[in-house]
Amino acid sequence: MAIMRLGRVQIRVPNWEKSIFYYKNVLGLIETARDENHVYLKAWDEYDHHSVILQKADTAGLDHLAFKCEFAQDLDLYEQKLSDYGIAVQRVPRGTRIAEGEAIRFQLPTEHWVELYHEIEVVGNGMPLVNPDPWPDHLVGIAPPRLDHLLVTGDDIEGVSRLFMDVFDFKMSEQLVDHSGEGKLATWLFKTNTAHDIAFVKGPNGRLHHIAFWLDEWVELRKAADIMAKNDVTIDIGPTRHGITRGTTIYFFDPSGNRNEVFCGGYITYPDSPTITWTEDTIGKAIFFFERELNDRFMNVNS
Ligand SMILES: [Fe+2]
CATH class of the missing domain: 3.10.180.10 (2,3-Dihydroxybiphenyl 1,2-Dioxygenase, domain 1)
Structure with missing residues (x-):
């Protein structure tokens, strides 16, 4: 299964x-x-x-x-x-x-x-399955090729991570641990071969931190930021890089206040990939590698 x-x-x-x-x-x-x-x-x-x-x-x-x-x-x-x-x-x-x-x-x-x-109608990606072009015509806006991952907040990070690993055979690519070294502040879990398909971070139960869409190349992040600025989209932070996952990123908000991300790069994973641990004292660099500190909005605003 x-x-x-x-x-x-x-x-x-x-x-x-x-x-x-x-x-x-x-x-x-x-x-x-x-x-x-x-x-x-x-x-x-x-x-x-x-x-x-x-x-x-x-x-x-x-x-x-x-x-x-x-x-x-x-x-x-x-x-x-x-x-x-x-x-x-x-x-x-x-x-x-x-x-x-x-x-x-x-x-x-x-x-x-x-x-x-399991069952959902297949509509295709706008191109033939024989001799396709690399991308279809008439794309608009940022146009990410796919939904990539999401990050949600909750209290029992240890328990929810164990559930995903025990029941669904997810693996943990990375974790952020508190000063004691025992408590998990956040975990990044994967089932595919990306650095994360879902992540959990300590916070209020039931809340969404962000949904993320994939971009293929770093230069597309710059163009995405241009499109956001042209359309007066509120950018939370970026373009920047994560220490965790090594991905490059922009965080921004939809008109309803849900945080979105465009995410590019990072490493690939296998079932035998080791779990990388970040300690709480390096949290700034772990999340925003260039800035090396978190902004209040990123820490406290969710939907
Ligand atoms: Fe993300």
């Missing part, structure tokens, strides 16, 4: 019309469907019908995140494994979301809702 990747995030956006415009025209995702309270979007190089769902809501934040499994029977197997672990699992019927089959749904110790699914 296998989780393949972070498949989708559903984001609450109170600033509805401006957020739709931003995600389509500034970030540059592609709309694939909508109903009265949701807009379904994909990044251009994703083959599945959607990876981001905007949800009309009164407050910003993460409604849920979802991983795509390789096989339909993975849902049954993970349901059993989660039940054995003491976690209640619900079934989400086919047709609950446009273009998706059945899913299972459960809550993390950090109070975030997670779904696992």
